[in-house]
Amino acid sequence: MNAIHEQTALDASLLPLAGKKGLITGIANDKSIAFAVAKAIRALGGEIAITYQNDKTAKYTQPLAEALDAKLFLKLDVAEPGSLEGVIEQCGKEFGQIDFAIHSMAFCNADDLHGRVIDTTEEGFDAAMNVSCHSFLRMAKALEPLMAHGGSLITMSYLGAERVVRNYGVMGIIKAALESAVRYMAYDLGPKGIRVFAVSPGPIMTRAASGIANFNALLEADAVKAPLGRTVTIEEVGALTAFLCTSGSSGMTGQTIYVDAGAHIVA
């Protein structure tokens, strides 16, 4: 390193998330929103544990965990009793305290997603609600003892929570419950300095999105409608989410924050 570089090189201890530690769920591959969130958090100096859902996704996520220099790489299936609590226990052992956690998981049976909402089966509704919403509440409960000094909990929602989006079906109802959960959780956990957010990205082609019928049409329509004239990237979602983990957002909690090139403001 030459003298100029030495003078201008960033001192890692001054990065916004230096010394901060957290859990990032929902990385399936390098197109996942959670992967871009993990990259942004690492760039700001945060240390991370990341999870993979099963052995099938492990082969895609293991190299990503290595590239991210994740401290822990753990199997997590939130539909399996005890799995989430076990992961958080291991995070507690590794990190001692947790400063942030990212919930970027959703699931709905294809049959329930594609039909009318009134045709959703009870089992299908329960399964989708459990993975996509209730697991965020359980995550907060298990993390609470590790967050005695406060921190940020962030989940991913979508405009279908607020408006009817064609082909989003029952997931719209579940995302609405998730956004409401964010407000109630923020109220309950605010006295402990734990801040809770939903980030609401515009449509992005990911594995989960490919399960939504006519998703390409949704992408094209959003790009036309959005004031910025385009859709967003996972990196843009990552940057916003990382900011919500920093003290720069210390005056905020309970919101759903859109990162959608402004599409949601246009009828």
Ligand SMILES: NC(=O)c1ccc[n+]([C@@H]2O[C@H](COP(=O)([O-])OP(=O)(O)OC[C@H]3O[C@@H](n4cnc5c(N)ncnc54)[C@H](O)[C@@H]3O)[C@@H](O)[C@H]2O)c1
């Ligand atoms: N892609 C979009 O257009 C978009 C827009 C708004 C919100 N979102 C939300 O972003 C989040 C991440 O989705 P994505 O688009 O990055 O897709 P993705 O397929 O990359 O990520 C979804 C993740 O959910 C995980 N998951 C599903 N069931 C699980 C279970 N039982 N246990 C543990 N993990 C489980 C999968 O393993 C996967 O990693 C979801 O909540 C999704 O609804 C996506």
